[in-house]
Amino acid sequence: MSAAAESSQTTTTNLRVAVIGGGISGLAAAHRLLSRCETVDVTLFEASQRLGGIIRTEEADGFLMELGPDSFITNKPGGIQLCEEIGFTGQLITTDSRYRRSLVLSRGKPTPVPDGFMLMAPEKPWSLLKSPVLSLAGRLRLLSEYFVPPRGSSDDESLSQFVTRRFGREALDRLVQPLVGGIYTSDPDKLSLKATLPRFPEMEASHGSVIRATLAQMKARKNNPAGSAADEQGSGARYGLFTTAAGGLSDLVTALESNLRKHSGFHFQRGTRVKSVVPVAEGRSGWLLTTERDTHAFDAVIITLPAYLAAGLLSHPDCAPLQAQLNTIEYASSAIVVSGHQLSDFSNPMDAFGLVVPAVERRKILAVSFSSRKFVNRAPDGHLVLRTFVGGAMQPELMQLDDDAILNLVNDELRDIFGMSREPLFSEVVRYHRAMPQYHVGHLDRVAAIEDSVGRWPGLHLAGSAYRGVGIPDSIASGREAADQILCIAGATAF
Numbered sequence: 487m488s489a490a491a492e493s494s495q496t497t498t499t500n501l502r503v504a505v506i507g508g509g510i511s512g513l514a515a516a517h518r519l520l521s522r523c524e525t526v527d528v529t530l531f532e533a534s535q536r537l538g539g540i541i542r543t544e545e546a547d548g549f550l551m552e553l554g555p556d557s558f559i560t561n562k563p564g565g566i567q568l569c570e571e572i573g574f575t576g577q578l579i580t581t582d583s584r585y586r587r588s589l590v591l592s593r594g595k596p597t598p599v600p601d602g603f604m605l606m607a608p609e610k611p612w613s614l615l616k617s618p619v620l621s622l623a624g625r626l627r628l629l630s631e632y633f634v635p636p637r638g639s640s641d642d643e644s645l646s647q648f649v650t651r652r653f654g655r656e657a658l659d660r661l662v663q664p665l666v667g668g669i670y671t672s673d674p675d676k677l678s679l680k681a682t683l684p685r686f687p688e689m690e691a692s693h694g695s696v697i698r699a700t701l702a703q704m705k706a707r708k709n710n711p712a713g714s715a716a717d718e719q720g721s722g723a724r725y726g727l728f729t730t731a732a733g734g735l736s737d738l739v740t741a742l743e744s745n746l747r748k749h750s751g752f753h754f755q756r757g758t759r760v761k762s763v764v765p766v767a768e769g770r771s772g773w774l775l776t777t778e779r780d781t782h783a784f785d786a787v788i789i790t791l792p793a794y795l796a797a798g799l800l801s802h803p804d805c806a807p808l809q810a811q812l813n814t815i816e817y818a819s820s821a822i823v824v825s826g827h828q829l830s831d832f833s834n835p836m837d838a839f840g841l842v843v844p845a846v847e848r849r850k851i852l853a854v855s856f857s858s859r860k861f862v863n864r865a866p867d868g869h870l871v872l873r874t875f876v877g878g879a880m881q882p883e884l885m886q887l888d889d890d891a892i893l894n895l896v897n898d899e900l901r902d903i904f905g906m907s908r909e910p911l912f913s914e915v916v917r918y919h920r921a922m923p924q925y926h927v928g929h930l931d932r933v934a935a936i937e938d939s940v941g942r943w944p945g946l947h948l949a950g951s952a953y954r955g956v957g958i959p960d961s962i963a964s965g966r967e968a969a970d971q972i973l974c975i976a977g978a979t980a981f
């Protein structure tokens with residue numbers, strides 16, 4: 487044990503917690519610990535010089551570019567709650583209502599997603615009937631879901647199985663796969679419905695059909711507008727379904743960092759990669775955490791890294807079963823090409839939030855987000871910022887290409903799909919190697935087994951996007967929950 491570890495053991499009676507990873511999960515965990523407890527010392531270990539992890543915003547020449555996530559959903563409370571707690575809500579903006587619609591590539595042409603189509607629930611059947619995205623037979627098959635009897639089992643199934651069974655293959659191939667695939671960059675034959683979109687099997691179970699449940703919800707909203715408005719207020723509807731920071735999501739990271747620095751119990755080990763996390767000794771509580779430089783002792787540790795990196799840290803032989811369980815969670819790699827353009831360089835009006843691309847279209851891109859249409863102040867007047875997604879679980883081979891080849895293929899697709907007539911003013915490839923956890927069928931059982939194993943190690947906690955939700959709000963919620971567990975145990979045993 488290093489001198490640092492010895493001294494922290496002898497000079498403080500505070501609860502000593504290590505948070506590993508300075509992404510949004512780690513920041514949320516550290517914030518929760520320090521804002522809920524005055525007698526806690528939190529050391530945040532971050533391998534890079536920068537906080538935020540996947541969240542990264544850049545500005546240049548009047549363009550504001552999100553290189554990672556660009557917004558977060560508000561109907562899950564984690565994100566809004568954290569913003570409220572740090573006084574950040576004044577900086578949240580909602581999407582630009584002028585362009586609030588999405589496109590799907592349909593037989594080579596960008597075509598509006600039918601109005602009211604929510605991932606797979608058609609809120610406006612008439613609009614679906616008029617849409618050319620599906621053949622007439624495909625539209626009728628989708629709407630006949632109303633009459634499809636429910637499955638008599640609550641076992642997990644894949645997105646493909648559920649959607650084909652209820653709505654037909656064409657609905658899967660041409661609408662649901664691209665809309666859901668854009669979120670998870672996943673293979674729909676493997677994606678767990680229960681872990682990703684649990685509300686749809688719940689709708690089937692409660693009403694016998696997703697369409698029946700959707701109509702019932704719409705009727706309830708109509709009959710009780712005040713009640714549903716109050717519900718929506720509580721779930722963040724005042725910010726719209728998606729929100730972001732006016733100055734980019736890195737501002738949220740900066741605000742969190744400033745907030746953490748106000749606490750005397752906050753210690754930040756920037757540029758410090760943790761190499762291992764091992765139990766102090768047989769029969770004694772506590773964890774030894776080794777970095778490239780030294781070893782520190784802590785009462786509790788929250789690891790907020792991707793599951794396979796968490797596994798790599800837990801090198802003690804007794805942790806081998808947990809390590810093996812963590813390694814069963816697969817990850818996909820992807821790249822985002824962020825590019826700036828003059829609007830007049832496109833023959834397409836680009837008047838939507840973005841385009842999703844069905845795998846059956848056999849293109850080399852997954853989706854294009856029209857960033858500066860989605861949110862204001864992302865590009866100078868007459869200009870456009872695009873974020874084009876490449877790779878994912880369905881096209882891993884594209885990640886082998888070098889940056890120039892990726893830029894070329896993206897430009898070819900933009901030319902072909904949107905009539906882009908000139909090279910972008912700038913473009914940048916941002917790679918995400920094994921950054922997107924794949925929630926395959928059975929994921930929730932795998933996570934329950936992991937949680938069971940972790941529960942056998944007092945003081946060890948896991949958080950992050952690997953387990954119970956891939957987006958920012960779920961990552962925040964996981965960090966907060968780990969912090970609460972530590973504080974709850976600490977309160978119970980009077981550390």
Ligand SMILES: Cc1cc2nc3c(=O)[nH]c(=O)nc-3n(C[C@H](O)[C@H](O)[C@H](O)COP(=O)(O)OP(=O)(O)OC[C@H]3O[C@@H](n4cnc5c(N)ncnc54)[C@H](O)[C@@H]3O)c2cc1C
Binds near residue numbers: 506758922
């Ligand atoms: C391309 C892409 C786009 C996305 N878009 C959206 C979106 O628009 N909206 C949304 O809600 N979600 C989005 N997500 C998901 C969201 O970004 C993540 O869920 C969230 O940012 C994960 O945060 P995290 O803190 O768990 O992990 P990370 O952000 O990965 O942070 C982990 C941190 O740990 C550090 N680290 C790694 N190893 C060590 C070590 N040994 N020691 C110390 N530190 C270490 C890393 O440097 C990193 O800073 C997107 C994800 C990707 C990949």
